[in-house]
C-alpha cells in the first residue's frame with residue numbers, strides 16, 4: 503500500500519451500487535474513472551457502460567485489476583497506468599470515481615476543462631461541504647465560489663469511514679456535478695478567478711482590505727497606489743460592496759467587483 507496515494511478501498515456493496523445508480527450508466531456511456539484501484543467500481547461500471555477509461559497511478563494495483571478483468575472476460579476497460587493530473591483524458595461523457603482525496607481540488611478543476619454530462623464523485627466530507635458552501639456560512643470558500651459559475655453541485659449521500667478498507671480517519675460524501683450553461687467568457691472567468699483567489703485569502707476582512715493585502719495576485723501596484731485608486735472610485739454600488747466582508751459577498755457580487763476593478767488596477 504502506498505500511503506501517499508489515498509488507497510482506501512470501498513467494501514460496502516450497497517454504497518457501490520448507490521454510486522453507480524446515481525450516475526445512471528447505460529450502454530451509450532463512456533465513463534472516466536480516476537483511481538480505479540482493484541476495480542470495485544470499474545467492473546460494475548464496465549458491465550453497464552459502452553466503455554470505461556480507468557486511470558490508476560499504482561502499477562501493482564493496475565496489475566491486480568488487469569488480472570481481474572481478464573478472469574471476468576471484461577474487454578471494454580481501457581486501463582491507463584499514470585498520474586491523472588498529468589495526462590490528457592480520452593473522450594468521455596460521464597465521470598464516476600471514488601477519488602484519491604489528496605488530489606480533490608486540482609482534479610475537480612481539471613474535470614471542468616472537459617465537456618461532460620454528469621460526474622458522480624466521492625470526496626472527503628469536509629471538502630464536499632466546502633464545494634457547496636452557502637454564502638456567509640463557514641463552508642463558503644474559494645472552491646464554492648469557483649464552482650458556482652461552472653456546475654450545479656448536489657449532495658447525493660454520505661459514506662461512513664467504516665465502508666472502506668483500510669478504514670480512513672475521515673467520512674466521505676458523494677457529490678453530483680452537472681455542468682451549467684456557460685454564461686461567462688473565458689476572459690471574464692479568468693478575471694473572476696483572479697479576484698476570487700485574492701479575496702478568499704482574507705475571507706473575514708472587508709473587500710477593500712482583502713484586495714490591498716492580496717494585491718500581488720491581481721496587479722503589481724504598491725499599497726499606496728492601490729489605496730489612491732480606490733479613493734478615485736465614483737461608483738456608489740461598488741463603494742458599498744468594498745466595505746462588506748468577503749464571506750458575505752455572493753459569486754455574482756464578486757463577478758461585478760472583478761469586472762469593475764480589473765480595468766482600474768490593470769491599466
Ligand SMILES: C[S@@+](CC[C@H](N)C(=O)[O-])C[C@H]1O[C@@H](n2cnc3c(N)ncnc32)[C@H](O)[C@@H]1O
Nearest residue numbers: 507510511512537538539558559585586600602
Ligand atoms: C480512494 S482509492 C479508490 C479505489 C477504488 N476506486 C475504490 O473505490 O475502492 C483511490 C485510488 O486512486 C489511486 N491514485 C492516487 N493518486 C492518483 C493519481 N494522481 N492518478 C491516478 N490514480 C491515483 C490510488 O492508488 C488508489 O487506488
